[in-house]
Amino acid sequence: MIVSYIIPETKCCQLKRGAINLRPKELTSCERHIVQVIESRRQERQERRKGSVSISDKDLGLKRREAFLDLLLEASDSAGAALSDSDEEVDTFMFGGHDTTAAAMSFIFYNLAANPEVQARLAEEVAEVFGASDGAVTSQDLAQLKYTERVIKESLRLYPSVPLFARRIDEELPITGGYVIPAGTGALIACYQMNRNPAFFPDPEKFDPDRFLPENCTGRHPYAYVPFSAGPRNCIGQKFGMLQMKSTVAKVVRHCVLSLPRPGYKPVVTGRVILRAEDGVQLKVSPRKMAISPC
Numbered sequence: 288m289i290v291s292y293i294i295p296e297t298k299c300c301q302l303k304r305g306a307i308n309l310r311p312k313e314l315t316s317c318e319r320h321i322v323q324v325i326e327s328r329r330q331e332r333q334e335r336r337k338g339s340v341s342i343s344d345k346d347l348g349l350k351r352r353e354a355f356l357d358l359l360l361e362a363s364d365s366a367g368a369a370l371s372d373s374d375e376e377v378d379t380f381m382f383g384g385h386d387t388t389a390a391a392m393s394f395i396f397y398n399l400a401a402n403p404e405v406q407a408r409l410a411e412e413v414a415e416v417f418g419a420s421d422g423a424v425t426s427q428d429l430a431q432l433k434y435t436e437r438v439i440k441e442s443l444r445l446y447p448s449v450p451l452f453a454r455r456i457d458e459e460l461p462i463t464g465g466y467v468i469p470a471g472t473g474a475l476i477a478c479y480q481m482n483r484n485p486a487f488f489p490d491p492e493k494f495d496p497d498r499f500l501p502e503n504c505t506g507r508h509p510y511a512y513v514p515f516s517a518g519p520r521n522c523i524g525q526k527f528g529m530l531q532m533k534s535t536v537a538k539v540v541r542h543c544v545l546s547l548p549r550p551g552y553k554p555v556v557t558g559r560v561i562l563r564a565e566d567g568v569q570l571k572v573s574p575r576k577m578a579i580s581p582c
């Protein structure tokens with residue numbers, strides 16, 4: 288079976304308010320969804336306060352963990368801020384959080400299909416951690432998936448979901464060669480190119496997850512590899528994103544074998560805010576014959 292668009296391209300990447308390519312119909316439906324999410328949470332909170340929600344985690348003696356949206360609503364309630372403030376934050380989270388991981392996973396699946404020996408090693412790790420069980424995945428399970436994590440990192444090296452990000456340099460910045468970049472200059476950090484720098488990643492086009500073994504990272508410049516950016520405005524969702532990707536990759540490889548639709552197939556890569564495959568990533572997916580239920 289050939290699956291095209293294994294992760295369908297979302298229509299949301301150009302929908303941020305203020306972006307040039309607004310598509311009003313889609314923008315309206317996204318905004319409506321966001322307002323609905325916020326409103327239903329707001330109502331739930333009000334009901335909880337009134338005590339009309341009968342069994343709460345508190346009643347069960349468990350420590351309640353607030354969702355990020357609860358914290359936002361709490362802050363906006365106490366500061367008397369307008370709904371639209373939380374609305375914009377939810378926007379950033381939803382669109383910063385789903386397109387990036389979806390694009391990353393398409394390329395991870397491609398890299399696994401193109402490198403069957405890597406896929407076999409990953410499948411072995413997954414089988415070791417989960418055995419014959421098909422139960423729920425726990426965070427302890429995910430912490431054991433060390434090779435899977437290296438596969439994800441190596442895939443993000445070759446296909447960083449955010450291939451380019453921008454900063455403004457606030458203070459004069461002396462650089463090598465006696466040059467000084469004046470304050471106020473705009474700078475683009477070109478991850479896609481940086482991650483292919485042979486000085487840091489020898490034989491850069493080779494897909495080799497072991498580049499991220501601790502011993503192979505020693506001595507590498509800490510900013511040579513920054514798919515989640517770095518510094519105070521780096522990706523706030525990187526740990527969550529990594530867990531999401533690990534659990535999805537483990538689930539798929541646990542049940543399915545991925546292969547290329549034809550020998551030498553390579554997706555055509557394009558950068559539209561997020562790095563994605565022009566016509567989606569095409570893969571063959573077949574059931575993995577293990578002692579667990581089939582795909």
Ligand code: HEM
Binds near residue numbers: 384388447525527528
């Ligand atoms: C493969 C997964 C992901 C990648 C590669 C990624 C990458 C990035 C990068 C490079 C930035 C910085 C952009 C810049 O400096 O202009 C960023 C920012 C951000 N990301 Fe992610 N991200 C991922 C997943 C997520 C997830 C899952 C969430 C939320 C649940 C998220 C939420 C955000 C937010 C809110 C920001 C803005 C932070 C700020 O401006 O202070 N990201 N991300």
